[in-house]
Ligand code: SRM
Ligand SMILES: Cc1cc2nc3c(=O)[nH]c(=O)nc-3n(C[C@H](O)[C@H](O)[C@H](O)COP(=O)(O)OP(=O)(O)OC[C@H]3O[C@@H](n4cnc5c(N)ncnc54)[C@H](O)[C@@H]3O)c2cc1C
Ligand code: SF4
């Protein structure tokens with residue numbers, strides 16, 4: 001297995017939005033970072049919604065369905081699993097998800113997507 | 116072995132249905148379809164809706180790629196012109212020929228055009244295809260009077276279309292002594308005739324047209340009784356004529372009065388050739404309705420796949436809404452005494468006529484006719500078709516049980532056998548519907564339509580399908596209440612009261628106290644809306660921003676592409692030149708698109724998220740405030756100019772509109788709500804299309820409630836008349852609080868009222884007579900909401916923690932979203948198209 005080597009220092013924990021998302025710039029790319037405070041979990045996904053290619057997922061509401069954490073795109077409310085990226089409503093393609101770690105109050109996003 | 120090749124002649128409703136049914140059973144035939152019309156098969160039954168805004172695309176029965184996906188070759192605009200049975204070949208209009216193993220006639224029928232001298236004149240039309248309708252609507256622009264020959268089902272529909280097209284005087288000419296001679300009796304016809312006359316239709320019965328007058332174009336009709344009427348155009352609707360000309364020419368047997376003769380397998384005199392739909396003559400009968408046509412398609416498709424099905428005739432019961440009047444007939448509608456017992460109910464005043472024919476032993480319903488009120492149709496039809504034993508007093512079937520509370524539909528469906536055919540267009544039985552609901556695969560009408568196809572044909576069975584669904588859900592103990600989502604086991608109204616009692620102030624508190632797990636995009640905005648309605652606190656406080664819909668979260672509507680709109684409040688639509696200049700300057704500075712909205716104010720589109728706070732700061736400094744264009748709350752109160760300028764104005768509608776708008780601004784509700792104030796009955800502010808609307812009278816104001824524009828327009832209803840301003844406001848206060856407390860999520864006032872038992876009378880009693888004893892509490896509550904109003908944009912720009920959130924990148928707060936693209940149009944910008952299709 002390949003070791004995750006590229007970690008992007010995204011922001012401080014206190015800059016992230018509790019139970020919501022922020023958007024992180026990574027060169028040309030945009031990554032949505034979610035601080036799911038209620039579950040004490042962090043998630044990162046691509047910011048672009050595959051439905052109409054809108055840079056919007058970080059502005060979506062998060063929640064869960066039968067324990068699966070999810071985000072709903074603000075445009076047409078398509079929902080995606082935060083853990084696997086799978087589309088939970090309709091047949092949009094899955095979104096990329098990234099690993100997240102916290103060290104000394106800084107949030108790091110692994111820039112190689114989880115498979 | 117080579118796949119057998121099927122050629123279908125005709126791409127109408129039945130031809131299409133045949134392809135669909137065959138393909139759902141097998142992929143193993145090659146199918147080629149020839150259509151004479153220039154477009155894919157469309158819904159001819161709802162053809163008239165073409166005049167009410169439906170497009171040819173809306174009416175189409177399939178999507179553009181459907182034939183391709185199904186591996187069916189479709190030729191349009193290319194009729195078959197000749198058939199060589201010996202070599203099993205067809206020739207088409209463009210000269211090519213194709214071989215078949217199996218040939219299917221689905222050529223339908225054309226309008227029967229009687230041989231009246233002058234019939235070829237300009238201005239004479241038939242009513243069958245989209246092209247016919249295009250011709251009619253083009254000609255109608257110049258016409259003031261029109262006639263329809265034929266007082267049957269189609270003739271009446273054509274007459275309605277002419278009225279809708281704005282013809283001033285439309286008449287119907289019928290040869291028989293009554294209207295709809297195939298469906299209804301003389302008494303029913305009289306009732307229908309008087310209702311139609313009320314609507315301005317002139318009906319002439321017993322009239323035999325002898326000539327069509329005019330020099331090149333029609334100007335008048337002459338009759339055998341020597342009378343004449345002047346008309347500018349004429350629609351012929353005197354019956355149908357099966358399209359059997361090709362069959363006849365190639366020697367396939369046809370009936371003496373037309374129609375391709377078929378047996379119960381839909382086979383013609385040539386075993387390789389079949390006929391289905393309106394061109395087929397079975398047992399001496401042409402079935403001019405869609406349901407039997409679909410059944411024929413099913414029979415043929417099944418038999419081609421080695422199944423065994425027979426067509427054995429079809430029930431010709433029909434229910435229609437003609438010009439808003441219910442007309443239905445079912446079973447043996449014309450049987451009379453002494454062969455049966457006839458029960459008739461008639462209310463001339465209301466225009467209702469109902470007749471049922473009951474077997475002499477009183478056991479069974481044989482048939483009947485309903486005019487003016489056909490709500491009982493589905494149930495009666497089922498009772499008759501399934502030979503359900505009648506109750507002791509069968510008249511209750513048409514009168515409704517007196518004193519009993521059970522509505523006609525409710526008790527009846529339980530008694531139906533599982534085999535009862537509910538949707539005859541698609542052949543779906545009660546058993547099919549109940550099973551689909553019971554096994555959990557469908558819990559709403561859309562699911563049911565998808566998985567059973569019930570209700571997707573003419574749609575007439577939908578009320579019954581809904582009843583069956585509710586009944587099945589209920590009997591499983593499932594449909595207990597309207598719970599919000601998996602996180603809250605309450606209805607909106609229950610949650611409202613619980614949040615109130617427990618004084619909960621944030622989404623997380625509510626979830627902890629009353630819900631479970633993590634919440635979702637359904638309950639979050641709903642709870643946020645309740646919190647706002649109850650406490651009217653800044654909606655972005657306490658981490659509540661992430662529990663808001665995107666539009667509320669950023670206090671602006673998100674648009675295609677990811678930019679936002681800016682809509683300052685312009686109360687009553689009144690604005691000073693200075694403020695107009697400010698809007699112009701701000702829009703220029705931040706490169707925003709501007710447009711006058713449908714709500715009498717100005718929208719600025721295309722703002723970057725990052726720019727919103729600074730834009731609002733400038734607007735607020737110039738005296739503007741949030742317009743709540745994004746929130747579920749008061750939108751606009753439109754006004755007309757009123758008595759200050761208008762020569763007809765009775766009161767100062769602008770001042771009153773501003774007062775109303777400033778009173779209710781910022782209040783959150785289950786859905787948005789709108790209002791308008793007109794200065795007189797000319798109603799230039801369109802108050803009767805609003806959630807509440809006010810119109811000046813000589814003595815005060817008339818208050819209308821529960822109107823709606825939007826996708827399902829509905830006029831507001833008069834709640835109270837001649838009110839002084841204070842009483843008017845008092846009633847609106849009560850009305851709004853009642854709505855806010857009790858409506859389901861995302862329900863506008865019109866829909867709320869539609870679901871309210873007792874309707875407007877009940878509402879009036881609650882608002883004016885305080886029948887619930889809540890008025891004082893509601894007035895108090897709304898005063899609190901009004902007193903706590905603050906412009907939320909002002910709070911947002913002044914609060915650094917909130918303001919900070921209006922940036923696109925958390926790690927590059929100055930950068931705007933680089934993916935947002937605009938293009939130029941008419942000297943302004945517009946957003947680029949979606950990047951996907
Ligand atoms: C801007 C405007 C169109 C325009 O350019 O004129 C508009 C724009 C939108 N309308 Fe509207 N409506 C606008 C007047 C209307 C009107 C006319 C009126 O108010 O007199 C109606 C019909 C009247 C009515 O509501 O009864 C109207 C009926 C709707 C509906 C259907 C509501 C319904 O109950 O059927 C929606 C959908 C919804 O709210 O769920 C809607 C939704 C929308 C949304 C919010 C769609 C969305 O979610 O993005 C649009 C937001 C654009 C934006 O980015 O701000 N808009 N909309 C009008 C703004 C008026 C204003 O000053 O606030
Ligand atoms: C205005 C209107 C309202 C109606 N309302 C109702 C209603 O409320 N309820 C109801 O049950 N029924 C209603 N009907 C009747 C219903 O539309 C018909 O029963 C149904 O369309 C019959 O389908 P079909 O496929 O047999 O014929 P059609 O839909 O007429 O299709 C036949 C097709 O074959 C084509 N064709 C003919 N000859 C050739 C050829 N040689 N080569 C290639 N193509 C050919 C024709 O151009 C046509 O497109 C209504 C009809 C009309 C016109
Ligand atoms: S009518 Fe439709 S497209 Fe036009 S503004 Fe309203 S919601 Fe948008």
Ligand code: FES
Pocket residue numbers: 049050051052053054073074075076077078
């Ligand atoms: S763009 Fe995300 S759901 Fe449509």
